[in-house]
Amino acid sequence: MAAGPYNYSYIFKYIIIGDMGVGKSCLLHQFTEKKFMADCPHTIGVEFGTRIIEVSGQKIKLQIWDTAGQERFRAVTRSYYRGAAGALMVYDITRRSTYNHLSSWLTDARNLTNPNTVIFLIGNKGDLDGQRDVTYEEAKQFADENGLLFLEASAKTGDNVEDVFLETAKKIYQNIQDGSLDLNAAESGVQHKPANRPGQTLQNDQQPKEGCSC
Amino acid sequence: MDENETSTVVLPSSGSMQSNNPLSRKLKKILNTRLENDKELLDALRSVSTFFTENNIRTRRNLRGEIERRSLLINQQFADSFSLLVKDLECIHEDVQAMSLCCKDMTDRLAATKEQTQELITQTSELKTEGKKLDLQAKIADAFLDRFQLKPEEVKIFRGSRDGNLHPGFFKVLEKVQRIHSDVKVLLRTNQQKAGLEIMEQMALQQESAYERLYRWSQSQCRSMTSDSLDINPLQQQALKALQNRPVLFSYTLDEYSNARRGSVVHGFIDALTRGKHGPPSPIGDAPRTHGGPRPIELHAHDPMRYVGDMLAWLHQASASEKECLTQLLAECEKPTAEASCKTLANLLNGVCRPLKVRVEQVLVSEPGTLLLYKLTNLLKFYHDTIRDIVLGEDNSFPLLETLTDMHVLCRKLFFNSLQYLSSKLLDKVELPPNDLSSPRTLAETLNLLRDIFDSHDASILPAKERHTDLVEVMSHLLDPLLQMCAMSASQLQPADMAAYIINCLHAIKSLLSLYEFADQRIEMLSAQIEAHLDTLVNEQAASILTRGGLANVYKLILNQENKGQLLQVPGLDRQALMNAFQTFDSIAFAPDDLILRQVTLLSSATLKEVATARANDLVVSAYASVHEAFIDAKNGYNPSTFSTKTPDQIRLLLC
Structure with missing residues (x-):
């Protein structure tokens, strides 16, 4: 029997953060639905999306928590950093203020997540190059200084959106492989599906490789 | 001899008689006869010459006899020869006769055989037809069996192995049984009712045992679904789809599932609260940047907002994950599952109610202060709505939502109690107005609180409409006692002092309220009051x-x-x-x-x-x-x- 759409070896938890209106929900929507949501309403609190991807032959389910950027929700959204394996930190390349706030977001992310949480910096609205307010080089330097992965993306055209989520997953998977991410830690943001489930009768339909379990 | 005789005869006559004389005519004729051309005569003469060797009278006289004797002899010979021939012929005739007999015999026998085989042929062809018919019947019977009975291997699949595992082909067989069961109804309409009934009964039995087996299997599967991450087996999705035909078993299976998951959710919740991280502690130490995972939620118990917020956020995430899992489990089901899904989730999330309630109540009764109570009220309401939107349930059938509502109500009540207490305290100890007739300190304090409440409300997470109804209530709880307090403290003053003092108080209130759009009515009232006192002044x-x-x-x-x-x-x-x-x-x-x-x-x-x-x-x-x-x-x-x-x-x- 073919592996069903729900067979996966890992679940990775992501969180998307950043100022209001930088396009966090649109990025998520573009990633999960492959569509651009033109008139996206402000997120209330926290919303949720999933998609299954494949990294190095492993099926991985991404569980993505999209937070509200509005300041009034900051207290609520902080509770969702706990146990995220990946944090996507988004700014808007056409609005300098959203870039300037990054350090505050980064502080939150660093303080509230694991040291191993992969933080990915995303300059969104890459399609509006004409209205650019933050240069690529500048943001790249910021990312390098802080040890972040970085890409400019566009939720509207879909440019790089896929890559952002996949690269993050690859990095997390790599961390698992080289043992720096401890799967046994509760809420490492990664859940590994055990290879042999009691009562499972479908043999050989997949053999999830036992992740590094140091 | 004849010739000679004739010539002698003729010669005398030739001269004497002419043609008219018959004799002459005869002579003439004889003379005209060309003897050399008469072959017969020549032959006869030749043969005569063979034996007539001596021409004398005796011989001449005996010639005739001689010839006759010779002719007799020849005839005798001839007869002898012919008698042989006759004998031979007779022989042949006999043979032919025998052959004819033989042939006749054979013909007879052939006829007899023919007569005999005729029957055989008829028999064979009859048998052939019968054979064909039987073949057809066999085919029909096979087709019938194929359609209305299970094959032995299918029965085997159906029975399953001893370890209780489910064969992947199980559902196909089950489907077949179901199809047979419904097809049999056609039989019942024909004259094959007995067969129909029997098959129906048989299939019903098969079906029942299959459902029971399926139920037991799913039950044990569900029982084992207690790990953190769930992977829904496609077989299980199919099992639930099939079990939908047996609502009782279906709901029992879901009960089993929710019981298993409930334990796992409670376990996860308690872990997140108290342990935060399993496994050995990090060798580097316990500095915040080096510890392996998030710290236990209870570490933040001193910060009520964070503590309660983290717990509720955890529950929100758990609800979403569980909902997703359940949706996967029910993905194959054809009939609507919304109700069952909600019921299952309700049961599943029931377990965390108590630990949550105990902790939140602890926070609430520890008198965290009016403002915090207010913030917590909103937080509880927010998460109630958020979780409700995920699980699509109603309070009365969803214990977690009910718990959240209960706590929200309790928190709200405590908040208003606290306001009540505050306002009664205001009226209990009315201060004398200060010398400079400015608004008193208690007023400023209360207004600060009010502003904090309003601002926190503004920063709160509820929709504006709900926010405002709440705030109007908060206002009436605080403002009326405040105004009363001002009036009381002013009662001892001279009219001008009183007017100035009250104007100052009202103005302080008004300038706070003017920042909030929902206070329009109050502001109008306050303006009128200020106006009146201003007139006095x-x-x-x-x-x-x-x-x-x-x-x-x-x-x-x-x-x-x-x-x-x-x-x-x-x-x-x-x-x-x-x-x-x-x-x-x-x-x-x-x-x-x-x-x-x-x-x-x-x-x-x-x-x-x-x-x-x-x-x-x-x-x-x-x-x-x-x-x-x-x-x-x-x-x-x-x-x-x-x-x-x-x-x-x-x-x-x-x-x-």
Whole structure:
């Protein structure tokens, strides 16, 4: 029997953060639905999306928590950093203020997540190059200084959106492989599906490789 | 011999007789006969010559006999030869006869055989037809069996292996059984009712046992679904799809699932609360940047907002994950599952209610303060709505939602209790107004609280409409006692002091409320009250200026004496009195700032101060104008031309 759409070896938890209106929900929507949501309403609190991807032959389910950027929700959204394996930190390349706030977001992310949480910096609205307010080089330097992965993306055209989520997953998977991410830690943001489930009768339909379990 | 004889005969006649004589004719004929051409004759002569060797009389006489004897002999020979021939012929005839007999015999036998085989052929062809029919029947029977019975291997699949595992082909067989069961109804309509009934019963039995097996299998599967991450086996999705045909088993299976998951959710919740991280501690130490995972939620128990927020966020995430899992589990189901899914989730999330409730209640009863209570109320409400949107349940059937509502209600009640307490405290200990008539400290404190509440509300997470109904209630809880308190503390004061003091209080309240759009009605009311007190203060101010300017008495008398004849005659309104009044007023009008009442200067609002001064001045100017008018009116007989007075406009310029 073919592996069903729900067979996966890992679940990775992501969180998307950043100022209001930088396009966090649109990025998520573009990633999960492959569509651009033109008139996206402000997120209330926290919303949720999933998609299954494949990294190095492993099926991985991404569980993505999209937070509200509005300041009034900051207290609520902080509770969702706990146990995220990946944090996507988004700014808007056409609005300098959203870039300037990054350090505050980064502080939150660093303080509230694991040291191993992969933080990915995303300059969104890459399609509006004409209205650019933050240069690529500048943001790249910021990312390098802080040890972040970085890409400019566009939720509207879909440019790089896929890559952002996949690269993050690859990095997390790599961390698992080289043992720096401890799967046994509760809420490492990664859940590994055990290879042999009691009562499972479908043999050989997949053999999830036992992740590094140091 | 004949020839010779003839010639002898002929010769005599040739000369003597002519052709007319028959003899001659005969002779002629004989003569004309060409003997050499008569082959027969020649042959005969030749053969005669063979034996007629001696030509003598005896022989001549015996010739005839001789020939006859010879002919007899020949005939004899001939007869002999023929008799042989006859014998042979007879022989042949016999043979032919025998053959004929033989043939006849054979024909007879053939006929007999033919007669015999005829029957055989008929039999065979009959048998053939029968065979064909039977073949067809066999085919039909096979098809029938194929359609209405299970094959042995299918039965085997159906029975399953001893370890209780489910064969992947199980569902196909189950489907077949179901199909047979429904197809059998066609049989019942024909004359095959008995077979139909039997098959139906058989299939029903098979079906029941299959469902039972399936149920037991799913039950044990569900029981084992306790790990953190769930992977839904496609077989399980199919099992639930099939079990939908047996609502009772279906719901039992889901019960089993929810029980298993409930344990796992509670376990996860408690872990997140108390352990945060499994496994060995990090060797580097426990510095915040090096510890392996998030710290336990209970570490933040000192910060109620964070503590409760983290717990609720955890539950929100758990709800979403569980909902997703369940949706996957039910993904194959064809009938609507919303109700079952909600029920299952309700049961599943039931377990965390108690640990959550205990902790939240602990926070609530530890008197975290009015503002925090308010924030917690909103937080609880927010998560109630958020989780409700995920699980799509109603309070009365969803224990977690009910718990959240209960706690929200409790928290709200505690909040309003706290407000109540605050307001009763306000009225209990009414302070005396401060000397500078500014709004009292308690008012400022209460207003600060109110502002914090409003602001936190503004920063809160609820939709605006819900927010405002709440706030109006908060306002009425706090404002009315506040106003009452102000009124009480002002009760001992002089009218002007009271007016200034109350204006200051009201103004403080109003300036806070004016920041919030939902307070329009209150603001209107407060404005009206301020207006009323302002009037009092303006009157006081005007009266004070008039008194100090010496116009008060004169003005009062003039007002009383209106239209009663010459004012000059009225006691106290003589020319000197008026002149004195004008003089005094002139002197004070040059220093208008000194005229402003202390109460007016103590108004905290510069605008109100200006308004009060301006209105008081208006009153004074109009009072001055009426006195001035009375003075210059000729009928009053003051002889105004001999005393120069300032016009009201000049006074207005001086005062303002």
